Amino acid sequence: MILAGGGHGHINILKKLIKSPMKDIDITLITDFGKQYYSGMLSGFIEGIYSEEEISFDVRELSKKANVNYVEEKIISIDKNKKIVTTDKNEYGYDFLSINLGSIANVNFHVDGSGVLNVKPISELVAAKENFIKQGFKDSRKRVYFIGGGASGVELAFSFKEAFKNFDITIITSGEILDNFNESSRKKVRKLLNKKNINLVEGSFVTEIKNHTIITENGNFDFDYVFLTSGFKGVDVKYIDFDVDKRNYVTVDERLMVDESTFSMGDSANIKRYPKLPKAGVFAIREAPILLENLMSALKNTGDKKAYAPQLKYLQILNCGGKKAIMNYGNLSYYGKLSWWLKDRIDRKYMKV
Numbered sequence: 001m002i003l004a005g006g007g008h009g010h011i012n013i014l015k016k017l018i019k020s021p022m023k024d025i026d027i028t029l030i031t032d033f034g035k036q037y038y039s040g041m042l043s044g045f046i047e048g049i050y051s052e053e054e055i056s057f058d059v060r061e062l063s064k065k066a067n068v069n070y071v072e073e074k075i076i077s078i079d080k081n082k083k084i085v086t087t088d089k090n091e092y093g094y095d096f097l098s099i100n101l102g103s104i105a106n107v108n109f110h111v112d113g114s115g116v117l118n119v120k121p122i123s124e125l126v127a128a129k130e131n132f133i134k135q136g137f138k139d140s141r142k143r144v145y146f147i148g149g150g151a152s153g154v155e156l157a158f159s160f161k162e163a164f165k166n167f168d169i170t171i172i173t174s175g176e177i178l179d180n181f182n183e184s185s186r187k188k189v190r191k192l193l194n195k196k197n198i199n200l201v202e203g204s205f206v207t208e209i210k211n212h213t214i215i216t217e218n219g220n221f222d223f224d225y226v227f228l229t230s231g232f233k234g235v236d237v238k239y240i241d242f243d244v245d246k247r248n249y250v251t252v253d254e255r256l257m258v259d260e261s262t263f264s265m266g267d268s269a270n271i272k273r274y275p276k277l278p279k280a281g282v283f284a285i286r287e288a289p290i291l292l293e294n295l296m297s298a299l300k301n302t303g304d305k306k307a308y309a310p311q312l313k314y315l316q317i318l319n320c321g322g323k324k325a326i327m328n329y330g331n332l333s334y335y336g337k338l339s340w341w342l343k344d345r346i347d348r349k350y351m352k353v
């Protein structure tokens with residue numbers, strides 16, 4: 001069996017195999033990066049609260065403990081009918097395959113020039129922070145922009161402001177910020193951004209970035225660095241004989257299955273029944289146990305598969321910096337230290353192997 005990618009679903013499988021090994025099945029995990037960052041703790045890392053070790057799984061080490069072959073190569077294509085995964089170095093045949101490859105930044109405008117940084121893959125964001133420190137930016141006045149007003153853009157703006165107090169930070173978004181939060185949370189966040197001197201430009205569509213200038217329908221902004229948090233698309237893998245949507249997400253049914261021997265979950269999958277499901281870790285984490293159960297059932301050829309049903313209401317906790325956060329659940333909203341405490345507990349628990 002091949003596990004393509006080291007996302008949430010496959011980390012969960014490794015955790016399970018460490019506790020209950022499967023000796024008679026040959027399992028290989030292929031990933032392009034040896035660490036698996038947990039995005040929920042990323043803003044805390046930027047702020048300096050968590051170390052890199054605390055926010056990441058060592059995929060090689062976990063694979064070793066789980067008796068899984070670890071291959072660090074970039075997957076280029078997957079041929080479903082021939083059952084072959086091709087990487088930049090080799091070809092691998094399989095009987096069963098699970099795809100948990102995540103997503104990459106979806107940039108729907110022209111980008112040219114330096115100073116433009118991606119937040120996906122997350123390793124690029126981690127490298128950007130370290131680079132800022134190395135270059136001695138701690139007390140510098142840099143003009144830093146975040147394009148996109150979703151949870152990741154807003155959290156990162158708060159955390160970079162905590163870590164680099166003199167940065168002149170601006171969020172630019174085409175609509176309004178945090179469109180999947182309630183109005184009360186949105187109001188609190190706008191107030192907090194204002195209090196922390198983070199500029200917010202809503203209703204401004206970016207059309208181009210060139211020569212250190214962001215061009216929008218409503219005006220231009222000169223920058224030193226700009227982070228792109230404007231949405232996601234599927235990874236650059238050629239899926240042969242798969243049903244993929246226009247953003248290169250693999251279509252699966254509610255059982256997270258493409259067919260009887262092929263599975264996919266998390267950001268890389270498009271669940272046919274729930275095409276509007278946001279690409280977020282909160283969903284990937286809930287899909288992971290279903291993937292595990294259904295894969296085991298397929299391997300052992302036993303019983304029915306389980307269907308995944310996304311949670312209608314779900315708790316979101318947005319880190320606002322300084323160990324305070326906003327909790328958003330349905331119409332409820334609460335800002336303060338308690339929200340941060342809860343988030344910290346949930347996140348640390350998730351990272352335990």
Ligand SMILES: Cc1cc2nc3c(=O)[nH]c(=O)nc-3n(C[C@H](O)[C@H](O)[C@H](O)COP(=O)(O)OP(=O)(O)OC[C@H]3O[C@@H](n4cnc5c(N)ncnc54)[C@H](O)[C@@H]3O)c2cc1C
Pocket residue numbers: 004005006007008009030031032033035036039040042073074075076100101102103119120122151152153156235236237265266267268279280281282283284
């Ligand atoms: C800055 C930021 C903050 C976020 N904060 C939150 C949050 O607070 N809450 C929330 O719910 N969601 C958050 N998200 C979204 C969340 O990160 C994703 O939805 C989640 O990580 C998806 O998990 P996954 O298991 O699908 O894949 P991922 O966790 O992205 O894992 C994909 C894996 O595939 C590997 N891979 C990718 N391409 C290849 C290839 N070609 N070959 C081999 N291996 C490959 C990668 O190295 C990685 O191991 C955030 C995202 C960002 C960018």
